[in-house]
Amino acid sequence: MTNELVRMENINKFFGRVQALNDVSLSVRRNEIVGLLGDNGAGKSTLIKILSGALTADSGSIYINDQRADIRSTTDAIKYGIETIYQDSALVPQLSIARNLFLGREPIKGPRFLNRMDQKTMNEVARRLLKEVGISKDIPPNTPISSLSGGERQAVAIARALHFESNLIILDEPTNNLGVEETHGVLRFVRNARDSGHSCIFIAHNIYHVFQVVDRIVVLRRGKKVADDIDPKKTTIEQVEKIITGLAEVPA
Amino acid sequence: MELRSLLQRFIARPEFGPFILLAGEITVFTLLSPAFLSPGNITNLLAFTPELGMIALGMTVLMTSGEFDLSVGSVFGFTPVVMWTLYNTGAAPLELGFLIAISIAVIIGFINGWFVTKLKIPSFLVTLGMLLVIRGTALYITDGFPQARWSSDSPLLKIIVGEFTIGQIRVYASMVWFIIFAIVLGYVLTQSKAGNWIQASGGNASSALARGVRVARTKIMLFILTAVMAAFAGIASSIRVSTANPNSGTGYELEVIAMVVIGGTALNGGRGTIIGTLIGVLILRFMRNGIVLVGVPGLAYNIFIGSIILGMMALHSWLERRHHAGT
Numbered sequence: 001m002t003n004e005l006v007r008m009e010n011i012n013k014f015f016g017r018v019q020a021l022n023d024v025s026l027s028v029r030r031n032e033i034v035g036l037l038g039d040n041g042a043g044k045s046t047l048i049k050i051l052s053g054a055l056t057a058d059s060g061s062i063y064i065n066d067q068r069a070d071i072r073s074t075t076d077a078i079k080y081g082i083e084t085i086y087q088d089s090a091l092v093p094q095l096s097i098a099r100n101l102f103l104g105r106e107p108i109k110g111p112r113f114l115n116r117m118d119q120k121t122m123n124e125v126a127r128r129l130l131k132e133v134g135i136s137k138d139i140p141p142n143t144p145i146s147s148l149s150g151g152e153r154q155a156v157a158i159a160r161a162l163h164f165e166s167n168l169i170i171l172d173e174p175t176n177n178l179g180v181e182e183t184h185g186v187l188r189f190v191r192n193a194r195d196s197g198h199s200c201i202f203i204a205h206n207i208y209h210v211f212q213v214v215d216r217i218v219v220l221r222r223g224k225k226v227a228d229d230i231d232p233k234k235t236t237i238e239q240v241e242k243i244i245t246g247l248a249e250v251p252a
Numbered sequence: 253m254e255l256r257s258l259l260q261r262f263i264a265r266p267e268f269g270p271f272i273l274l275a276g277e278i279t280v281f282t283l284l285s286p287a288f289l290s291p292g293n294i295t296n297l298l299a300f301t302p303e304l305g306m307i308a309l310g311m312t313v314l315m316t317s318g319e320f321d322l323s324v325g326s327v328f329g330f331t332p333v334v335m336w337t338l339y340n341t342g343a344a345p346l347e348l349g350f351l352i353a354i355s356i357a358v359i360i361g362f363i364n365g366w367f368v369t370k371l372k373i374p375s376f377l378v379t380l381g382m383l384l385v386i387r388g389t390a391l392y393i394t395d396g397f398p399q400a401r402w403s404s405d406s407p408l409l410k411i412i413v414g415e416f417t418i419g420q421i422r423v424y425a426s427m428v429w430f431i432i433f434a435i436v437l438g439y440v441l442t443q444s445k446a447g448n449w450i451q452a453s454g455g456n457a458s459s460a461l462a463r464g465v466r467v468a469r470t471k472i473m474l475f476i477l478t479a480v481m482a483a484f485a486g487i488a489s490s491i492r493v494s495t496a497n498p499n500s501g502t503g504y505e506l507e508v509i510a511m512v513v514i515g516g517t518a519l520n521g522g523r524g525t526i527i528g529t530l531i532g533v534l535i536l537r538f539m540r541n542g543i544v545l546v547g548v549p550g551l552a553y554n555i556f557i558g559s560i561i562l563g564m565m566a567l568h569s570w571l572e573r574r575h576h577a578g579t
């Protein structure tokens with residue numbers, strides 16, 4: 001058995017005549033945090049959306065635990081243990097924290113046909129999870145998301161990924177629009193997630209944040225993978241920036 | 253202290269504004285016209301309320317999911333025409349005619365939902381088109397004449413709109429149906445998993461989808477529900493007034509949407525309240541009845557309705573902004 005959790009092979013994706021991804025392959029090992037970097041329009045988000053089921057690739061294949069995985073929808077991806085935390089944190093602003101945490105996987109109480117949500121359990125779990133991700137303020141779990149700050153929202157999304165035992169957590173720009181303290185919270189979470197046996201793909205514009213937590217850096221440029229195995233401990237930020245913009249080639 | 257926090261919770265609810273408006277309305281009409289709360293007038297008020305009210309209930313859940321349906325008025329007119337035409341021509345017994353009429357509503361709702369979710373056409377355009385198709389069909393198959401010459405002793409008639417009296421007030425069975433539907437939909441919206449999906453579909457469809465919520469299926473089901481409610485209401489109405497007019501229900505779609513938004517349901521989805529809709533239905537029904545009783549010309553009705561809508565929207569938006577001021 002190899003140590004690979006996810007392997008995407010030769011992924012191609014067109015939007016009309018624009019080729020967003022050109023034969024991109026990406027693999028993530030167990031307990032590994034991969035930083036995915038690239039300029040705007042490099043194809044990072046497209047690649048991630050294909051893995052999380054929001055888009056389907058035009059060609060190419062995905063393997064999870066060395067098994068061919070057929071990811072056609074976000075539901076499929078969740079079944080394979082892939083949790084995605086999007087830029088807009090993918091919460092429903094009108095719904096409460098507890099309802100958001102369990103959205104799509106609400107626990108049911110009583111006879112099935114009554115379809116009744118177990119709101120008591122939902123609230124209890126929500127209260128506990130919020131503590132775990134470092135919200136010390138006492139926020140009632142029935143508070144709507146719309147009255148939370150950006151960092152608190154991100155924390156809710158993270159709590160959700162933590163709670164539903166996922167193998168791979170994809171963080172798409174999780175530190176955007178966050179304050180200093182909140183950013184530290186997110187980075188701390190990513191390290192904790194690795195320690196507790198999760199793998200992560202971390203996408204951020206801010207290279208400094210990426211350098212602080214990832215094990216390996218992958219760079220996309222104009223839909224192509226230009227670097228796959230950059231070790232943040234042996235490379236400088238300036239070198240990586242040059243690779244992203246295309247001013248330098250990948251060191252051999 | 254306890255009482256005060258209870259009062260604050262009550263004031264913070266979205267139904268609070270409409271509730272005060274309803275209370276004020278009843279007070280004003282009662283003071284101006286003693287006949288307003290007479291048994292005869294209450295009978296009168298309750299006769300028509302469940303018919304528009306049932307459509308409003310369906311519309312509330314549909315609007316919570318972020319869509320609305322302009323074809324309800326024409327479904328209200330068309331389905332009873334189908335039922336009575338089948339019966340009058342001897343093509344089917346009344347019960348079968350009823351089932352066929354409801355099935356047609358299911359199909360209409362499905363087509364609306366399919367166009368909106370699969371072809372991604374805004375519900376305004378889809379249901380506007382459907383409104384014209386249905387109304388046109390109703391006029392075409394009846395040549396524009398009401399279906400009126402029937403006599404039937406089917407128990408179905410009693411079940412749907414049988415009359416009974418409470419004290420001096422006469423109530424139709426449709427009122428009971430209305431209350432049952434309100435309780436069921438209120439439960440679905442606030443307590444059930446389906447309700448969570450409905451609110452999520454209207455609040456942020458793409459993130460709901462990302463969580464595995466079947467947004468399209470949820471919306472299609474709600475379009476079907478709304479059309480069936482409109483059909484049931486139309487059939488109840490046709491039995492009560494003993495005529496199925498292909499033109500009946502014209503303009504109901506807007507009156508129903510007005511009732512729903514006055515009650516506090518958001519026009520663009522994500523937030524809906526059945527209790528608010530009940531209040532909204534009563535506000536508009538009482539207004540229509542009351543201004544005639546106090547001597548305002550009936551033709552001025554729309555002036556009041558329009559003003560109430562504008563006033564309530566201003567109130568809701570003010571409350572919304574105050575609510576988010578801290579973030």
